[in-house]
Amino acid sequence: MSVLSRQQAEGTNLGFVTLVSIVAAIGGLLFGYDTAVISGAIVFMQQKFHLGPGMQGWAVSCLMIGAIVGAGFAGFLSDRFGRKKMLIVAGFLFVIGSIGSALPATITEFVWARIVGGIGIGISSTLVPLYIAEIAPARHRGSLVSLNQLAVVIGISAIYFVNMWVANLGSPTWDIESAWRWMFGLGVVPGGLFIILLLFVPESPRWLERHGLGDRALQILTRVNGPTRARVELSEIRDTLNDESGNIGLLFRPGFRVALLVGVVLAILQQVTGINAIMYYAPEIFKQTGAGTNASLIETVITGADNLVFTLISLWLIDRVGRKVLLLIGSAFMTVSIAIVGYAFYTGNTAGPLVLVLILVFVAAFAVSFGPIVWLVMAEIFPTSIRGRATAIASVALWIADYAVSQSFPVLLNSVGASSTFWTFGILSLVAFIFTLALVPETKGKTLEEIERSWGRRGTQSTSTGR
């Protein structure tokens, strides 16, 4: 049977749910845009506001402080008020942040505006994967949720071009006075679009059912899965919700404890294996290998394209091959490639294309594995009644780790040197491999309720064996 006729027989409306997922994934675009926009703006801002190294670091990283706060509140607020409403709030915060970062008279005003935008990013980074996971049919959940990661990567690549384009529009004096303002201000366009389009998507059926709005939940599930499957899903959702207190203490029960550990540790490992040392500092790294400014910028753009292509490949593989296998293959390649980068710096053999090729391998390996899959797993492994709050805990951990790596990377390069820094990433990638092998479950093709029950079973097993 062809894919289309199989979908028709099952009544799955993949077109509708894909459209809804794309709208939500614009949140990912804002995430990519906002984390990367600073890379092109900071040089001009440094001259405009006469920033020393400390203030410069703060201007870059204050966004993450906002994101930590936003991710922290996203869970509780979305469990209470709904996923859709909180995504709209995130859109408004992003727009306010964009306008505020475009207009400041002082660096303090700028920092406040970035923190507001960062809160929006923290909320949307947590809720977009979760919202899509809660609405998607199990068989396609992996690729639909990973549309978010694709949008993050598109956002990062798009802003590199926007920055380059804006910087070329005027004189050097105009750049220092105004170019950076446009770089931030243009964020209003995707931000505004996000808010408007969100008005047309439905609320998460799982959230509706939990809040006593079963009729509306059934309507949406029917639209996504067809009437027969929708009724089965709704009754499964009801059964699992009936078993849950909705209390966050649920996470400390034997089975769910492991889920919490998996979510938080994967979130931290996604960051401490070093992706953003490359995403945020790529031109610096390439310069250290002896490349000129221009060559290092071109190499950075190639890295972005590599990230994009392999994220697309991941989208295709994720529901076919499964999460765990991809995480294992990805972390294995990340370990080897980044360890050899360390060795190249250790021996001083960095001339030629070797470091670039290895970094491309590292980014490709991340893009098929830890990039999309960590956000996906964080959105699918927790119980429905507390999913928002539990995912938020992992998301806060991820943003703190992101902050720590991006703050410490330049310091590490100058203190312990490039080889030890990259070897540390190598060791942590190996830890990621071992951790995945030992503890990460395969969630491919299972409904969220089946995943939830499997943790329950683990808990019963470990209690009965006295572990």
Ligand code: BGC
């Ligand atoms: C990570 C970001 C990273 C991006 C790069 C995302 O999954 O959370 O920190 O910059 O991937 O593609």
